[in-house]
Amino acid sequence: MEFHIDNMWNGKPLTHTPMKVSIEPLKNGTVKVTASGILFNDLPSPPPVSPGCDGATDQLWDYEVVEVFFLNSADDTYLEVELGPYGHHLVLLLQGRRNIIKTMLPMKYQVMSRTNDSWVAEAFIPIEYFPPNIDKLNAYAIHGSGEQRQYQQRYPQTENITQPDFHRLQDFGDVEFSTIIDSNSTRVYSAVWKESMAANQFGTSRYRILNSSRPFQLYSQRKTETLICLSRQILAP
Template identity: 45%
Template structure:
């Protein structure tokens, strides 16, 4: 599945290259490939490449959310062009259950004004019945801070909030994941 982010969180178009990502599958998990503009604003947050980083959303990131809307359980995965990530599971809107989940496979590369990333999200990290998805990108500092969305808000809101689950759209995990999402000790 190939998708791209082309609007701000309110739905208006932005004037830079699109943020592309694709979702595929393999035995160990969902493969996420990212191709995005590189703004280098804010600068590298520090921390170790390939390791979880708290409050990564305060920096330049691409985020994906996978939701089971019946239970309001979801997986949030944040990826930084500098190689850090933050993966968490939530039980209820804005209610983190587990933070700083490890990823064995996350690589990123910056080349000029763009960056690419590839990660494998283990099947056990996903809620049991993922049926909706949304994705976001954040970059910039101060007045230039930009919040962008795959599926933007369709009603007026004063501030961006990526946990407005009503704007998520239908998505189904690949069939290869069936049964494997039950092997999810992190949800117990």
């Protein structure tokens, strides 16, 4: 599966070549997501990824980033994957609109190439991170800062609203994800989903949504300016 993020969030056309995203299942139990396109480098990058870290970075949405959301619209459960051009990533599970139940999940991620004006990166997402019965998808590309911040969207927002909201699930486009992952047609959630949903149900989840002047963004209780280094060893496929 391959597509371009070829609209602004409000449906206006882009003035540059769009980011390209491809999704490919692998035989080792992961799904490879590749992002490629222009490197704008028009705002500070996150702290460098330290040796031995897998690159998981909280609040990556504040930087130049590509995001892909995979939605089970019957249950409103979705996987959010964020990819940065400098080796950073962020993987979240959400149950209900904007409701984070798990974040900073480990993942193999590597920037394959980066020049002054382009980048290509590959993420290897464990199948168990995907909710079952995915039938909707959206993707976003973000860069710039302040008044020059740009929000691009695969399936743009369909109503006359004044600011982008990436968690408007009604704007997501249809996808037959079972043609990519055969097992995704099941209604059974993986262990990581079951544990995260149970923690959310009984109020033991460490994550919540905070109010923000930018309502399309999500926040966890933990705010940090430094890179979180995960100790789990991530092996290349």
